[in-house]
Structure formats: structure tokens, C-alpha cells
Amino acid sequence: MPSSMIDVFRAQLHSSIYWYKNNKWMFFSMFLWPYLLVGVMLGLGALVGNVSLFSKRVGVVDPAFYLLSASAVAMSSVGIVDAVAGFALYNRWLGTLNYIFLTPIREAKLMIAAGIPDSIITPLISVVAVAPAAFYFESIVGGLKLVIILLIMYMGMIPLVGLSVLAATALLFVREESNIISSITPFILLLSGVFYPVSVLPRALQVLSAYVPSKYVVDAAKLAAKYTSMPWGWVVLTLGILAGLGAIYNGVASYVVTKAEVAVKRKGVE
């Protein structure tokens, strides 16, 4: 019987769980990561600049809460790109890629399904990590906002997976040994306006940023930090944009991967 995308999803989910179980330290450090980042940001900010000016520029009321949720979003975006695009590199490096490609399933389906579990786990961990802070700052409302942010993050994940599959295919094709991904992720962070407003970027980059899914997720985090009640109309609009981007990116990705498959298999994946 051929394997289904669900089989691939299940296998990948289990391997992530086993991995975290055997590397508990890594697991716990992921919960500390947003706080470390915010600590550094605020520390540096207070040293070289002015935290209240920053709040005004970015347009948030509570910089600590905003930075925490923005860090969670940043961590998730990086995590998703890493999970999907890094999948090919990491497994090639381990020598597991050929064995994974022996699974009786189309390569495009395999690559998309394999990236999903970590794309779900990382946002979840990042939100759980900042949850105590959210409750501390804004009690139950803070918690509720996080749930909304997580929801938007998951919607943002869908187009990001498509983008990352494209990156992974390119990586397989050029047989790049060095990690291009590590240069892609800062770019995505830059374009999503995580740590400063997109409006300070050059015009061309501002236009480009409209196509970066995590920008909308970051915007959601900003709004959540700004208002005491969520602007529901805006939330729905964001979800709509992300759904559209998701359809486009994944459509393009599965088309390109199907086309590129032959070229990649002429060279071999490992």
C-alpha cells in the first residue's frame, strides 16, 4: 500500500517527540528563548536608546508584552522555515534523506507533510512559553490574546510551509552544502517587522513584506499588545489574507516541486 500524507505526518510527529524526550535540555531551553531575547532587546534598548520612544515608534502600549509575543512569532517563523526547508538539509547531512525518499509516496506530498509537525509544535511551545508573562501583564485577557495570536500563527504557518517547500526544492537542486536557510530566516524576520516597524524599511522591501506571511502575524501581535479588546474585523481580515497567501504559495509550491522533481532526481538527493 502506498503511504499517505497522514502516515508521514504521524512518523515525523513521533520522531520530534522522541527527539525532545531524549534531549530534554533543548526542550526546556526553547521555553526560555523568548525571555532571553526580550531581555537582550530591552537591555540594549535602554542602553542605547529610549524604551518609551521605541513603544511610540512601533506603536505599542506595553513594550515588554509586545516584545514577548513578537519573539514568540519570530521563533515560530524561524522554526517553520527550519522545519520544512531544513528538513532536506538536515536529513541529507544525517544520511537519512535517501531512506525517507524510499517511502512509497510522491516526493511533493512527502516534503509538505514532513514539515507540518514541527510547524505545529514550535508555535505551540513559543506561545506556552510566553503565556505566564501574558497572564502576569494582562491576566485572563492576556491569555485570550495569546490564543488568538496562536490561531493567526497557525494560519500564517500554512503559506510559510509552501514558501519553505520551495526553498527546500531549490536546496535539493543546487546541492547546496552550506545552510542557505540561515540567511533566509533573518530576511524573513526583517520583512515581518518584528523588532521595528516595516515603515522604516526601503520602499521596495515594504512592498515585498506584504507577501511575507509572518508580517501579518507580527501585526496581530502588535494589535494584541495595543488594545485591551481585540478588533475582530481586523482579525478576520488577517485570517483571510493568510488563507489567500496559503492557497497561492502552496499551489505554486506543489506545481514547482512536481516540475523540479525530475531535475532533482536526475542528480539524486544525497
Add this chain to the structure above:
Amino acid sequence: MSSGNAILAEGLLKDYVTYIRKGFLRKRKRIIHALRGVSFRVRWSEVFGLLGPNGAGKTTTVKIITTLLLPDGGRALVNGFDVVKNPIKVRESIGVVLNVERGFFWKLTGRENLKYFGMLRGLKGKDLEEAIDRVVKLVGLDELRSIDKLYEEYSLGMKARLALARALLHDPPILILDEPTLGLDPPAARGIRELLVRLAKREGKAVMITTHNMFEAEIICDYVAIISSGKISAQGTVHELKRLVADKIPVSIKFSGKIASDLNAVSKLLFESTLSPHIRIKEVRDGFEARILVDAGNEEKAIASSINALVSKGFNVRRAEVVEPSLEDVFIAVTKGDGENAVIND
């Protein structure tokens, strides 16, 4: 199990294109003809060996018939399915071992690794547990509970057995293994060889291995194809292959001394003295062994002239004799000194 051949390869072609840097931007294209028309068949219940030196094209052949690499020409059927047109059916039919040194997650235990690869193939729940128990017992990883140790703690022998366990997890009718005993110590290699023979003879599976080890091919393979420089230079049962050199006599000369640059110089010296093109020299314990195939009737003369030549160059000749023909001699005869980097037996 379907009738006909388990694997059929016809005229497989494969070129690799590489680029050599010539300065900052200039690159020169280089084409490597890895396979130049490779044909063979593997039958059910048979252990088939693709024997050849390093760089002969064994791994390339394995990658093509396992659907991991597209051929440039020719075709291959596995379990009756075309590797290019129906790769998913092919993958369902095969268990594969590629490189026994790696290919698992280091931070997962052997069992967790098997669970992952089993789940990829759609196994779950009790079926998965039972499949794992079955293969772990089969390859002998149940001893000392080594299956629950992290893969990073595995010895090479354990890694090879785990690779074999993964290949058997979905109980495929065909096994394809690329140098499954490479680098293993003799007892570990023996264990794997015995298991492969058992799987072919008792369970009727088709087993294809590649190897550069003549001894291995001779003792476990029902049928051997010799590959060198991307071509099959001879194939048949070990018995048939040996008949190819029936009119030749193998002569073995053991000698010691300093070999200044490479074995090729000595090879040339022996060629000049015996006029036989079929010469192979390898390192053995405390020295070297030259194996020369000479026409029947010429063996005495060849021994005498080689001893003279070696002694005149300051070598110490220990032993010179006519020996029993083996697969190694067939190999020497059909590859005509191709693949000088081959290790004959290790």
C-alpha cells in the same frame, strides 16, 4: 510472489555532470560516464552479487533500481514495475540498505528509529510493534536490549544490523543492499551474510547485494555480475565464471620489500617479465601478493621470470606457487586491470 524476474535491468546509462573550478568564475564541465549500458537480472530465491571495484558504478546502479536516481537511458523493472514510470510500486516492493555507517537519527534509540521508518510506511499500533519485534529478533539486536540504546552508541556492526532491520520492516519480497558488510569485523559480516542467504532460501526473497569483496561474492552469491568502469564485463554462477578462466593458471607470488611509489611500477615490471596482462598486486600480512594469470603450460616459466625480476629490484621473494583458481582470477581476467584502486579482500 509474482513470477518472472525480481529485478531486470536493461542497458542502464548514467552520466554525472560535474564542474571543475578554473579560476573565479570560469568552470569547466566534466562528464563522468558512471554507467555505460548495465544489464542483469535477479531471480526469486536467489542471492545476486554485483561485484566490482570502487568507482565501478555499483552505488549508481543501486540508486537507479531503488528509484532514488533517474537513469539517462535503458530501463529497469523491479517486481515487474518500471522504476521510472511506477516508482511508488517499486518502493513498496523493496527493502534497501545503502550505507551501513549512517542513515539513522543519532539522538533516537534503535527502536525509535525503526518506529519512525515503520510509520512512514504506514505501519502503526500493534502491527508496528510486532513488525519491530520480528525484525529485531531476526537481525539479533534483541540481545542485551541494544535496540533501546541511542543510535549514537551503536557499533558499526549494530548499525549494519539496524539498517537490515529497517529494510525488512515491511517484509518486502526484494532486498537491495549496497555493500552491506563494508568495514564490518568478520563475525559481524558473517552474521549478515548468513541472514541474507536464509532470507533468499527460506523465504524466497530476491536478494541483491553489491560488493567489492570477491570472497563474499564467492561464498554467498548464486549468481554474480562483475561490473567495472560502468559495464558488466562478465556474469554467471560462480562455477560458470570460473570456467571463463579454465585455460589460465593462477600463479601467486608472495614477496616483501619497500615499494617506493605505487604498486603500478611493480605491476609493470611483472608484465614485462611474464607478458601476462592479468596481474593484480595487493598488500597482505607482512608484504605483498602478486596474482598473475598465465596461459596453461607457461606457469613454470612465469614463476621463474617473475622471481628474477623481483629479486633484481631488491625484493625478497618468500613464496611462489601455482594456486587454485578463484573468483578473484576471473575478476583479474575480465577487468584487465581496470579499477586499480580495488580492494580484493579485506
